[in-house]
Amino acid sequence: MSEFVVLGDEAVALGAIHGGVSSCYGYPGTPSTEVMEYLLEYSKGKGAPFARWSSNEKTALEEGLGTSFAGKRAIVTMKHVGLNVAADAFMNGALLDIKGGLVIVVADDPGMHSSQNEQDSRFFADFAKVMCLEPVNQQQAYDMTREAFDLSEKFNIPVVVRLVTRLSHSRASIVTSTPRAENPLDKALNKRDWILLPANARRRWDSLLTRQKEMLEYTEFTASNPLKINKENTSRGVITTGLGYNYFMENASELADNPSHLHIGAYPIPEDKIRALADCVDEIVILEEGYPFVERLLRGLLPISTSIKGKMDDEVPMQGELTPDNIRPVLGLAPRTVSVSSMELPGRPPQLCMGCPHDDTFRVIKEVQAELDESTVTSDIGCYALAALPPLEVPETIICMGASITAAKGASEAGLNNVMAVIGDSTFLHSGLTGLVDCVSCDTDITIIIVDNETTAMTGGQDTILPSSRLENVVRGFGVEEAHLLTIPAHRKFHEENKEKLRKELSHKGVSVIIAVRECVETARKVKKKESAS
């Protein structure tokens, strides 16, 4: 037994290591990135487990399925929107006869600190009919990751561990338990359980539906779903899920009526426990971090005798994170006295770093745009999204990984002129390749600008999946004409030359790809620091 101070993400990583994980895959995405970073660092020192970044979340999850097929345990990490990318593998993986434990760690971002939406991954677990565990602190993050591997092998399903930003990026100490050995190599032998042809898939679906009852039996009795009944108080009870537990407990000492309390940390939703609570109280207050997932089920459509207070009647804010403060009104607690500054404070939004290569590239685009009667710029997910804020304010769309190219294609084909798509190197390899193939096949009038800073910068500078020297060949291989495939240095020194090159490519009525290269200043600084230390 040893004690460690770790981030929530790192607690998951340690749980996987001690849970006998053999392979670790993922794609960087705040707030999930540090799970893989810990695993990568650990495996560098010890030589095991096998840990590598993947091109995207779908390839990562499929690689994890392969590990499971071989009988070994795998962890796959991503942020919530990454699960959308991996959804095909996820929904179908649920039908397989999972052999080695497969744990999918998904970090949601309620409040959208670093994301474009606040989707709740519990819906996805429910959709695929697999189990989901949701820790509320670092200790549970460790314990539940280990438990998730066991459940995956017990019920032969992938198991989701749902994290949220505040847990992923919060540090506390954990106590670890005795590590378990890795599984031996032991390939799944029944092909029918891994080939999802319709006849097999029907049988697998039937099997998954049958196992629902066993999973439910588990969540009705697990200690992760504790129900505490106070028979003295029949007026109200509280249900918490996720970090709602922490904020409720933070305020609980002020509640004179000591309400009955059910916490849900393991899914499928423990229905009998909810009924048992409802039998004892007239009103249920429900505090959920994320969407009103349990609340929606509770309310149903038809009238019920229990009164319910939560997000769907605006007693708790529907958007953003829960906090120890915003749950006080629904609990009947007065707001705390708060002082505010006597002067007005300007906001301080994030911005591109001093000397950032993206800044130079977007200045080129902005100045060329100013010369044109009409132009359109789409952009993508990464640091360069900050070019949408003042002073640059260049991109007109930022949607999801890879959509810069495809949305620009659609806009161009609808009739817009001088359409430019700006995408980062890592995002291009994640989801931009297929869009480029679409453009080449249609000879779309588009200028794609790959801003290649030779790293995955926004999430802290992970290596891009391919060295950036190979990008040009990748693009060439798809059939982009040699004359319209350019690599330019993203530097002020070449500002006028770069403008001229962009003008020329915009006048070309077909696919042009400009790769604007310069290393991220943060990465360069880190490399320099490392070199001077060694």
Added chain:
Amino acid sequence: MKYDIILSGVGGQGVLSLASVIASAAVEAGFKVRQSEVHGMSQRGGAVMAHMRISDGEIYSDLIAQGTADMILSMEPLESLRYLPWLAPDGILITSAGPLVNIPDYPELEEVHKTINALPSAKLVNDRELAKEAGSSRVGNMVIVGAASSHLPFSMDQLKKAVARLFFRKGEKIVEVNYKALDLGNKVS
């Protein structure tokens, strides 16, 4: 015992390493610690904050409730004011006096300082000057920790031990400079 601190500053100012020194000293002193940080997009030159909770009992929430923080500790004066709603009526605000101006609408510094000085309990620290005196312009965050040290629920000795543990790889000289920064900060009244 519980001691809650809001740490603030601008991305890149070393708020997280300041946090790790305090957290490490608190653990050394036998307390439970929870520290909630900001990673990702907001780190890029934007406003950053961290919640640090130190207690001898169970800590449930990662976030400090508004109106209850014992201290706001900030690397930047304007940023220190941003989190006033979290400060308890008897809490103290300690901040660097030096502005980081990377926005076009940064208010008059004098007004920022005046607003801070008007608070019931506040300390403006000339950390940049003191850091230079300690031997490196990069130890401003340790001057700020030093300025907070007399209010923290552990000793200067424990803080120094934490510094030694966190910085020993960087060499004895760097550890010494950080010690000096802590001492100089501590003398600020």
